[in-house]
């Protein structure tokens with residue numbers, strides 16, 4: 516017997532739909548027959564949403580996540596089943612420079628969104644709120660990978676903004692408000708459609724393809740974990756569906772996800788430049804990187820998937836080396852068209 520397609524005709528509201536994760540999620544859900552309403556801030560941003568003309572297949576709304584009237588109207592005009600709250604100011608450097616606008620979007624944006632849902636007469640069945648591994652703050656290597664019950668003790672602005680959003684979401688899911696909310700804390704996501712070139716992987720790949728000098732911002736020794744976008748999209752769908760079908764078990768839950776692999780930043784740079792056959796450039800990077808100082812970044816971050824595997828049976832299918840040919844091909848095609 517053919518399995519029933521859960522997503523068919525589900526009305527899904529994605530905030531931050533033109534972002535890296537949002538556009539990939541919309542693309543995937545459309546294929547499954549979901550009806551997407553998406554909110555994004557700017558008309559003209561570089562996004563997979565426009566490159567692949569996904570915008571034509573969704574109901575796209577432009578505006579601020581902090582605009583309560585606008586969000587209220589979206590819920591008044593549409594019968595929504597499922598929400599993914601992804602809109603955020605995600606640039607760590609920009610957050611250090613402009614903390615105020617980062618608090619506005621990431622903190623006020625989150626409580627505005629959840630407050631509208633609380634006040635709304637609609638019964639939304641599943642709300643995923645994207646927090647981040649950065650919300651945990653600084654833990655020594657021996658305490659990692661992070662566990663979901665660790666105290667959130669961030670210091671830097673982006674990290675703090677995500678921890679605030681995380682706790683606000685938890686409060687809305689509590690006994691008092693009882694919204695069906697699940698919080699995700701994922702490690703660094705990468706893959707096709709990531710067009711934020713302040714992020715390490717797009718920046719390094721673009722340098723290789725365009726033969727441009729690659730500036731490393733740190734000494735390259737920080738440890739990070741990188742999880743592939745397709746794995747994350749599958750996971751978001753799985754979590755959202757489980758929350759919808761079994762709110763008692765999933766509401767108020769927090770889930771970490773990463774690949775449980777410890778990469779130093781320089782390891783990632785090595786892999787990218789070796790794949791691109793840029794050994795001479797890599798030598799120069801190795802020489803200069805030693806002089807760099809690392810400021811305002813956590814030294815160690817990686818995530819396992821123990822809890823998430825126990826709950827929904829998810830584990831990552833991809834590892835970084837396996838995805839290199841796919842992402843190089845994607846960025847080459849993208850950069851050629853510019």
Ligand SMILES: NC(=O)c1ccc[n+]([C@@H]2O[C@H](COP(=O)([O-])OP(=O)(O)OC[C@H]3O[C@@H](n4cnc5c(N)ncnc54)[C@H](O)[C@@H]3O)[C@@H](O)[C@H]2O)c1
Nearest residue numbers: 531533534535536556579580601602603620645647703704
């Ligand atoms: N990409 C990662 O590595 C990663 C890892 C962990 C968690 N996250 C979280 O996942 C979510 C999505 O991340 P992403 O990489 O897709 O980010 P992104 O920057 O690519 O997308 C963010 C989206 O939010 C929108 N946005 C920003 N400010 C807004 C505002 N004031 N009002 C309305 N919309 C606004 C942008 O227009 C964009 O569409 C974020 O909440 C982020 O914190 C991302």
